[in-house]
Amino acid sequence: xxxxxxxxxxxxxxxxxxxxxxxxxxxxxxxxxxxxxxxxxxxxxxxxxxxxxxxxxxxxxxxxxxxxxxxxxxxxxxxxxxxxxxxxxxxxxxxxxxxxxxxxxxxxxxxxxxxxxxxxxxxxxxxxxxxxxxxxxxxxxxxxxxxxxxxxxxxxxxxxxxxxxxxxxxxxxxxxxxxxxxxxxxxxxxxxxxxxxxxxxxxxxxxxxxxxxxxxxxxxxxxxxxxxxxxxxxxxxxxxxxxxxxxxxxxxxxxxxxxxxxxxxxxxxxxxxxxxxxxxxxxxxxxxxxxxxxxxxxxxxxxxxxxxxxxxxxxxxxxxxxxxxxxxxxxxxxxxxxxxxxxxxxxxxxxxxxxxxxxxxxxxxxxxxxxxxxxxxxxxxxxxxxxxxxxxxxxxxxxxxxxxx
Amino acid sequence: xxxxxxxxxxxxxxxxxxxxxxxxxxxxxxxxxxxxxxxxxxxxxxxxxxxxxxxxxxxxxxxxxxxxxxxxxxxxxxxxxxxxxxxxxxxxxxxxxxxxxxxxxxxxxxxxxxxxxxxxxxxxxxxxxxxxxxxxxxxxxxxxxxxxxxxxxxxxxxxxxxxxxxxxxxxxxxxxxxxxxxxxxxxxxxxxxxxxxxxxxxxxxxxxxxxxxxxxxxxxxxxxxxxxxxxxxxxxxxxxxxxxxxxxxxxxxxxxxxxxxxxxxxxxxxxxxxxxxxxxxxxxxxxxxxxxxxxxxxxxxxxxxxxxxxxxxxxxxxxxxxxxxxxxxxxxxxxxxxxxxxxxxxxxxxxxxxxxxxxxxxxxxxxxxxxxxxxxxxxxxxxxxxxxxxxxxx
Numbered sequence: 001x002x003x004x005x006x007x008x009x010x011x012x013x014x015x016x017x018x019x020x021x022x023x024x025x026x027x028x029x030x031x032x033x034x035x036x037x038x039x040x041x042x043x044x045x046x047x048x049x050x051x052x053x054x055x056x057x058x059x060x061x062x063x064x065x066x067x068x069x070x071x072x073x074x075x076x077x078x079x080x081x082x083x084x085x086x087x088x089x090x091x092x093x094x095x096x097x098x099x100x101x102x103x104x105x106x107x108x109x110x111x112x113x114x115x116x117x118x119x120x121x122x123x124x125x126x127x128x129x130x131x132x133x134x135x136x137x138x139x140x141x142x143x144x145x146x147x148x149x150x151x152x153x154x155x156x157x158x159x160x161x162x163x164x165x166x167x168x169x170x171x172x173x174x175x176x177x178x179x180x181x182x183x184x185x186x187x188x189x190x191x192x193x194x195x196x197x198x199x200x201x202x203x204x205x206x207x208x209x210x211x212x213x214x215x216x217x218x219x220x221x222x223x224x225x226x227x228x229x230x231x232x233x234x235x236x237x238x239x240x241x242x243x244x245x246x247x248x249x250x251x252x253x254x255x256x257x258x259x260x261x262x263x264x265x266x267x268x269x270x271x272x273x274x275x276x277x278x279x280x281x282x283x284x285x286x287x288x289x290x291x292x293x294x295x296x297x298x299x300x301x302x303x304x305x306x307x308x309x310x311x312x313x314x315x316x317x318x319x320x321x322x323x324x325x326x327x328x329x330x331x332x333x334x335x336x337x338x339x340x341x342x343x344x345x346x347x348x349x350x351x352x353x354x355x356x357x358x359x360x361x362x363x364x365x366x367x368x369x370x371x372x373x374x375x376x377x378x379x380x381x382x383x384x385x386x387x388x389x390x391x392x393x394x395x396x397x398x399x400x401x402x403x404x405x
Numbered sequence: 406x407x408x409x410x411x412x413x414x415x416x417x418x419x420x421x422x423x424x425x426x427x428x429x430x431x432x433x434x435x436x437x438x439x440x441x442x443x444x445x446x447x448x449x450x451x452x453x454x455x456x457x458x459x460x461x462x463x464x465x466x467x468x469x470x471x472x473x474x475x476x477x478x479x480x481x482x483x484x485x486x487x488x489x490x491x492x493x494x495x496x497x498x499x500x501x502x503x504x505x506x507x508x509x510x511x512x513x514x515x516x517x518x519x520x521x522x523x524x525x526x527x528x529x530x531x532x533x534x535x536x537x538x539x540x541x542x543x544x545x546x547x548x549x550x551x552x553x554x555x556x557x558x559x560x561x562x563x564x565x566x567x568x569x570x571x572x573x574x575x576x577x578x579x580x581x582x583x584x585x586x587x588x589x590x591x592x593x594x595x596x597x598x599x600x601x602x603x604x605x606x607x608x609x610x611x612x613x614x615x616x617x618x619x620x621x622x623x624x625x626x627x628x629x630x631x632x633x634x635x636x637x638x639x640x641x642x643x644x645x646x647x648x649x650x651x652x653x654x655x656x657x658x659x660x661x662x663x664x665x666x667x668x669x670x671x672x673x674x675x676x677x678x679x680x681x682x683x684x685x686x687x688x689x690x691x692x693x694x695x696x697x698x699x700x701x702x703x704x705x706x707x708x709x710x711x712x713x714x715x716x717x718x719x720x721x722x723x724x725x726x727x728x729x730x731x732x733x734x735x736x737x738x739x740x741x742x743x744x745x746x747x748x749x750x751x752x753x754x755x756x757x758x759x760x761x762x763x764x765x766x767x768x769x770x771x772x773x774x775x776x777x778x779x780x781x782x783x784x785x786x787x788x789x790x791x792x793x794x795x796x797x798x799x
Contacts, residue, residue: 029524036523043525222433229430233437243780244773245740251755256765259451260444341541348543348744355544362551371552379540379548386539 077196095144101162103151196352216286241284293324333393493753512682537680550669578650581661591644598633689724
């Protein structure tokens with residue numbers, strides 16, 4: 001029997017793409033009616049009024065020489081100059097591990113990967129870097145490539161290995177930065193009060209994120225738990241932390257922590273106390289975001305997991321959490337950006353993070369009155385890292401959305 | 406044949422969910438209570454051994470002995486710590502309320518600009534949002550303070566804007582109303598107007614429900630209030646007189662002067678929070694699907710009616726919860742005032758009073774308690790609101 005309806009075997013043509021001439025595009029987007037035209041003209045006027053003095057300042061008036069002169073301070077604070085090679089070592093290893101983790105996770109060469117590999121090469125273009133820095137950057141690039149090749153050699157995709165490599169790196173990193181116990185020699189100790197600048201900001205942010213995330217997930221699960229006592233403890237913690245400003249926690253960690261500990265307890269490192277405050281603060285917010293994800297999972301998923309005979313632990317790790325976390329990636333990344341920005345508050349309790357060293361630079365009599373230049377540069381550094389995070393999150397989101405369809 | 410009595414066989418206790426539940430709860434509560442009481446006992450003994458004091462809030466009644474840069478109520482250095490604390494609290498409320506008001510206006514404007522079909526306008530809004538969402542607020546505050554407001558010229562060379570408004574290193578002086586004798590009466594009249602407006606709106610709403618023709622409630626509310634206000638203004642002998650600032654010697658006189666610290670904090674908070682509010686507003690408006698608009702058109706609603714009856718109610722449902730948390734964030738972020746030298750609650754209590762008295766526990770419990778109170782009451786109202794506007798399905 002033949003079908004009464006003839007099924008077409010011909011492929012449907014894609015819809016015609018919109019094509020404009022430049023003038024056509026201008027008319028559609030900028031001069032579409034008198035209202036839009038007026039808006040465009042006003043916006044152009046405002047831009048001109050704003051950008052002209054700004055550009056004039058940036059090109060003619062600004063004393064940008066303050067940045068190269070204090071570049072080391074801004075990047076690493078007071079970190080002992082003879083031990084700087086250890087920072088480079090940490091960077092080589094980082095490049096290696098990142099390259100390896102990337103290749104272990106996916107064999108497809110993505111745009112982000114190429115951008116990542118371009119970063120050291122682009123940094124070599126910075127005019128005031130000397131030969132030593134450029135050679136070091138080249139080694140970083142090479143280490144990254146070696147790591148990537150090693151990852152490619154693996155027989156199949158093993159994301160797990162990449163994660164392990166990153167975890168091991170985190171421990172090794174602290175060891176490299178902190179050094180041994182002696183005051184001299186190649187492996188001399190560098191106490192954390194000398195860590196500063198971008199180095200300290202990034203360390204606080206990375207370790208803050210890495211520790212607060214599992215803590216937050218646990219708290220979110222606790223808040224969703226059927227057991228009333230566990231739920232109560234989680235809710236109390238979350239609501240308390242979310243109700244007070246971070247600065248009060250930071251002050252408390254500096255002023256009061258020692259009171260809570262028994263007599264004769266060794267003084268806890270200032271940087272560590274700040275990290276603890278930032279982490280505990282962030283965990284409560286992570287918990288609320290993850291809870292949003294948990295609530296978006298339909299009941300059927302829980303019931304299906306039960307029907308398969310999975311234990312609570314297994315249904316959480318295999319069924320619920322992967323879906324819940326995926327649903328809240330954008331929010332979580334937004335919150336991690338917030339954490340990175342919030343690390344700037346440690347400057348108020350006397351640590352020398354990016355903002356702290358900026359104040360040091362401005363306190364130097366040679367650079368009086370360069371507030372605008374220094375803060376603009378620091379702001380740019382913060383902005384680059386935050387924007388990178390939000391950009392990556394948007395890419396991940398888009399990719400997951402494709403996978404969902 | 407082997408019989409399996411599944412219903413009677415109890416699993417061993419280490420696999421019984423009920424037993425495990427009880428045990429895990431005891432463990433968690435035990436750890437939490439144990440840690441807290443351990444900290445508490447350490448704290449009490451440390452206080453006794455090192456300082457020889459116990460926790461005591463009595464110091465709040467003793468003389469503060471320090472000056473506060475600006476205050477909404479009368480305050481001198483011979484007043485008590487408690488009064489100093491209240492001064493700080495009022496300063497926090499002042500900056501928070503003004504900040505919330507202007508950040509909402511500015512953020513909504515940016516959010517709507519972001520949705521504009523005009524390419525340039527939408528791009529400008531996007532760049533604004535991308536810049537200010539990605540740099541720390543503290544940096545922004547310090548930038549406004551040190552690179553902008555603290556660099557204003559001396560009073561003699563003050564920038565004069567129409568108004569007249571004087572911008573100088575003594576702050577910004579603007580024209581301001583000074584209450585006269587009839588001001589208290591006028592405030593009462595305004596209160597009456599507010600109540601009357603509520604009553605009118607309520608009656609109109611009832612009538613609208615009966616007849617099926619809902620009048621513009623908000624409009625009638627505002628009109629009633631304004632009419633009462635205007636009548637009161639002319640009946641009473643001028644409740645407020647306007648004073649304008651003028652240059653006298655080395656200072657400005659008259660009008661209202663806002664300090665640079667206050668303005669730096671306020672501007673920073675507005676600029677920063679507005680970028681978040683803009684995203685909230687944009688997401689809210691975009692969350693109303695195109696079909697809703699088309700359905701409204703199909704029903705014959707006009708453009709304004711579509712906005713008022715279809716788009717806004719649905720967008721608000723999405724906007725309000727994150728917007729409230731932005732308001733709370735702004736209030737909590739105002740504690741960064743300490744970085745620009747504005748005497749808010751945290752700067753007065755957590756810094757000055759703490760340094761003078763050394764009573765860390767008392768001061769921090771008070772400060773955190775106050776912030777916590779704001780936050781918890783707001784979430785309470787938020788929950789009530791969410792219950793009311795919740796979509797009722799099935």
